[in-house]
Amino acid sequence: MKAVKLLIFMLACGASMGYEAKIWLTQDAVNSKGLSDTERADVSDFVSYDILDGPMNGSKALKAKETSLYFSGDLNVPISEEGTFMIWIRPHKTMRTGEGEPENTYEIAAVDKLFKFDLARSANKLDFRFSWENGTSRLNDMHILLPEIPGEEWMHFAFVWDAGDGIFNCYINGTPYLRKSRRLKQLDSEGGKKLIINTSQIAVSECRLYDKVIEESAIDHYIEQQNRGQMDDYLGIIPTRKFSLLGYFGSEDIEKELIFSSPLRAPKDVRGWVAEGPAQINFRKDGLVLESSVKDFDFATGHITFWCWANFPPNFLAEWNAQVLSENGACLVFFAARGQNGKDVYDASVDFRTGRSEDYTNGDIDLYSLSYYSDMPLGASRNASYLRLNSGRYLADLGIPGIDSKSNEVHKITLMRAGGQIQLAVDGWVIVDYQEDEERFGKLPTAGKIAFRQLKWTKVKYSDFKVYRLKKD
Structure with missing residues (x-):
């Protein structure tokens, strides 16, 4: 089992040229301390971006300053019927529904011929969409609808799926989005072979992709204590209390x-x-x-x-x-x-x-x-x-x-x-x-x-x- 881990290197250039981004995807065995099978990712030679402190102790993150930055890397094995995709993201500012709010789509990640993950923002909803590609029924897609998302705070998404067993769910900062897994149907895909990550107004960090289902307890391993449950208020998880007219x-x-x-x-x-x-x-x-x-x-x-x-x-x-x-x-x-x-x-x-x-x-x-x-x-x-x-x-x-x-x-x-x-x-x-x-x-x-x-x-x-x-x- 292999994990795809994002590493970022930066080389300073002239002020008019911004920075040259050398962004690499490495095939790094889980729990291994060393790196192996490193290959150059596809990326524009010159982009303007920021390197930020990441969500985990000692980790770093990437955010484009102006235009979107895409980078990609080939997978050593196709990902299809079973897998786990995890990524940390941080919106640049608070977003919420309401009259006159702007309409935008922020692409976040994709695996070719398998899925794409993005955020569709409009006045009436904020929709994190995990959509299956290649003709798979739209009924299989997951829409995480929120009235508000915080700015300058880290959010961890972990999507897990197993088409053979009908499992499909998402964990947001460790909290399951669905009370029971979506009844996932057969995926009409031969398997994706390229991972694509995008950053624009949303910073990204610690992206991982696995060819098997990662259990909930293992997902928690990638979330530090201070971040666990941090999205619960935004997910509508309110304290349990009895109804009363008083007050x-x-x-x-x-x-x-x-x-x-x-x-x-x-x-x-x-x-x-x-x-x-x-x-x-x-x-x-x-x-x-x-x-x-x-x-x-x-x-x-x-x-x-x-x-x-x-x-x-x-x-x-x-x-x-x-x-x-x-x-x-x-x-x-x-x-x-x-x-x-x-x-x-x-x-x-x-x-x-x-x-x-x-x-x-x-x-x-x-x-x-x-x-x-x-x-x-x-x-x-x-x-x-x-x-x-x-x-x-x-x-x-x-x-x-x-x-x-x-x-x-x-x-x-x-x-x-x-x-x-x-x-x-x-x-x-x-x-x-x-x-x-x-x-x-x-x-x-x-x-x-x-x-x-x-x-x-x-x-x-x-x-x-x-x-x-x-x-x-």
Whole structure:
């Protein structure tokens, strides 16, 4: 087993020429103290770059000053069906989602005919993409979505895969991104033979590539203690705590007034509610069962939304029970939903909706969208709950997972919006805790409707939906 390790040498030249970079890739046996089989990498003769202190004690890093710097080296063995790729990166500044944020793509690394790793930055998301090449299904790709990444701090990515066993996951500063490995399908590749590294506004250091899966405990060997778990806040891993209304209007007590209640057990309980998409609604003694009549693998269509007819105030507490009855799917709640310019969601001037995601993410209604269950077919459970701000699909915050992907229990969901604070709890435990940010996202939704939202593979039983107005005594 061989590791590809980056070494950097620098030779000073005239001031007008910058530096001549002699960048070498060495095939260095793991745990070996010596170097062997050294070969010259492909690189421009003259580039402008900085040598920085790296993330590990005594290590160094490289960052281009102006234009991108690519360098590459041939691998002594092809990498394909099984492998591990590790790299340290450090963005030059903090990046986050928000209105008016720039759009860029930062290429980081690639193995020809196998994969590429980059960061796609836009106003609505920061997307670390690990994409398989050579015709492999896009369903195999991994997208690590974040609302913010820190500047001038080191991030360690370790991607591990074994197509034979269906293993695919990523560890970020030692923390697994997926709760369970993605169900990786056969890779349509004969194997990559060249490693390419790029640096532009993102510094790189300590790149390693292996032809086998490196276990989690061994990955930790390459991460010093002070860096372990340093990205957890950005990944939405918040401290576990019980939900409480106290403190969200300062030190004063909160009055909770019931303004809407429906047991969701009979047709009369949802009179005036509106379904969008191919929704099937059935009633049981213990609740309403909602599912889509379409369950194919076209991700664009077949999803459903079920709107409560009432408009609710900006400060509210909503409660309902949810039990997932399907093997796969995703549950979200829409809230504070209104047509743009203050119109009702069902105003005649608002565009007609059919349940497609684009109807809500890029349509003419504004709302918050919050996921609390996800176990997608052909993929894996997300490691986080997503809070998005629409229209625009801005990723505002991440939280810890909600309903477990294999749970068949009835769960109590609690959603609160009060004094600029948004919380969602499952069975009394907070999974999302977010402070609204008008400076970052512009004008925010105020009063509006609430809806249950499901992706097409989901079958869920709901019951006992209640909404309270929150105000100071």
